[in-house]
Amino acid sequence: xxxxxxxxxxxxxxxxxxxxxxxxxxxxxxxxxxxxxxxxxxxxxxxxxxxxxxxxxxxxxxxxxxxxxxxxxxxxxxxxxxxxxxxxxxxxxxxxxxxxxxxxxxxxxxxxxxx
Amino acid sequence: xxxxxxxxxxxxxxxxxxxxxxxxxxxxxxxxxxxxxxxxxxxxxxxxxxxxxxxxxxxxxxxxxxxxxxxxxxxxxxxxxxxxxxxxxxxxxxxxxxxxxxxxxxxxxxxxxxx
Numbered sequence: 001x002x003x004x005x006x007x008x009x010x011x012x013x014x015x016x017x018x019x020x021x022x023x024x025x026x027x028x029x030x031x032x033x034x035x036x037x038x039x040x041x042x043x044x045x046x047x048x049x050x051x052x053x054x055x056x057x058x059x060x061x062x063x064x065x066x067x068x069x070x071x072x073x074x075x076x077x078x079x080x081x082x083x084x085x086x087x088x089x090x091x092x093x094x095x096x097x098x099x100x101x102x103x104x105x106x107x108x109x110x111x112x113x114x115x
Numbered sequence: 116x117x118x119x120x121x122x123x124x125x126x127x128x129x130x131x132x133x134x135x136x137x138x139x140x141x142x143x144x145x146x147x148x149x150x151x152x153x154x155x156x157x158x159x160x161x162x163x164x165x166x167x168x169x170x171x172x173x174x175x176x177x178x179x180x181x182x183x184x185x186x187x188x189x190x191x192x193x194x195x196x197x198x199x200x201x202x203x204x205x206x207x208x209x210x211x212x213x214x215x216x217x218x219x220x221x222x223x224x225x226x227x228x229x230x
Binding site: 004031033035037042043045048050055056058088090092103104105106107108109111 | 148150155156157158159160163203205215216217218219220221222223
């Protein structure tokens with residue numbers, strides 16, 4: 001069974017540009033989660049999508065946004081990039097069921113560098 | 116602030132020895148998960164322990180959970196050089212009927228296993 005996949009592996013942008021990161025969940029999983037791992041700040045929750053809807057959002061500015069497509073894949077968009085957005089962005093998926101908590105399975109991440 | 120605090124921050128042992136990592140958290144949880152991360156890559160899920168469980172085993176891994184002390188430990192027995200990685204605990208807060216989807220990670224323990 002294929003795991004969570006993310007693209008691209010590395011992304012280099014300049015300040016002020018926009019970045020788009022992509023994630024494909026494990027087959028059968030409907031929930032997708034995004035996390036940011038910045039140096040010195042640890043792993044921070046960004047967004048949770050389930051069945052096409054945003055279910056929860058972390059403490060990030062509105063220039064961090066995303067969406068989930070009908071096939072449950074997801075995009076994370078970061079607008080007006082700032083130097084401190086440089087980080088490893090991790091996507092995870094789970095077979096979300098209401099009233100249950102599930103393991104989140106992570107992809108290999110996208111390394112975003114903002115120059 | 117981080118929900119999970121790991122102890123120690125760094126651990127160096129010889130191959131064949133056991134490694135114990137501890138995690139403390141602050142609020143009531145649905146479950147606690149342990150992950151491994153190799154060299155800034157994606158997270159590999161190791162084990163999930165639910166709030167009503169006290170101990171779980173998986174191969175050379177043993178996880179305990181003490182909800183009265185709000186703490187968990189991860190024991191790796193007969194360690195190997197390939198176990199060299201960072202280990203994170205992650206907790207999910209909120210009620211089972213109202214999942215937040217948000218994992219809160221500790222800062223991690225960096226384990227080095229010397230051959």
